[in-house]
Amino acid sequence: MDCCSSTNTGLVCPVSNSATMSVGIVTVREHALLPELPETSFGFCDAASCPVVYVGADGTLIDKAHVRTRVGVKETEDPIPVCYCFELTAVQIADDVRTHGQSTIRDYIQEQVRAGRCRCETTNPSGRCCLGNVGRVLSSVGAPAPSR
Ligand SMILES: [Zn+2]
Missing domain, CATH: 2.20.25 (N-terminal domain of TfIIb)
Structure with missing residues (x-):
């Protein structure tokens, strides 16, 4: 899959x-x-x-x-894991947007995914890619929508 x-x-x-x-x-x-x-x-x-x-x-x-892993979508307190493969939390993703005016983290993750470096099937408790959840965090902090 x-x-x-x-x-x-x-x-x-x-x-x-x-x-x-x-x-x-x-x-x-x-x-x-x-x-x-x-x-x-x-x-x-x-x-x-x-x-x-x-x-x-x-x-x-x-x-x-x-479940041994914190499930980001079910947590309301830090650290809220969003990307499990590269260990990024909701706060880090929001801070990145504040610092750069856009998400450099999303670009970074997309690059890693393209390079086949993500291991969502074992790292992410949902077994799915984190990009959907990264997008959710970004829209919650009012980041510009992805250009793709
Ligand atoms: Zn349920």
Whole structure:
């Protein structure tokens, strides 16, 4: 699976009632603090206020307390990880915009992604590329929209 693509799993998080995005077992294994994972497929719940991170097709729910990685979309206090591959937080991304008048970090990440240096599948608990979330942080601080 391409790290920047994601598909709707059809799995709905029973806590937030929101659709989850498909996430590979490799990713879940990397972040979940469970001795053993059930043989099932998982979805990632990215609802900000929901404590559930992974929803298993068999009904398994893995919440924040059982995930070793801070899930940026679910955190409201620093450090809020946004880009996991290059360890960039929401504050760093916002500061960069303030300093440069535009996001040099987004350009940097895009360059790294193009060069094939991102490892979202294992570093990011959603298993997806962080650029979508970087974009969210940028629009929340009023940064100019990407020119692409
Ligand atoms: Zn949820």
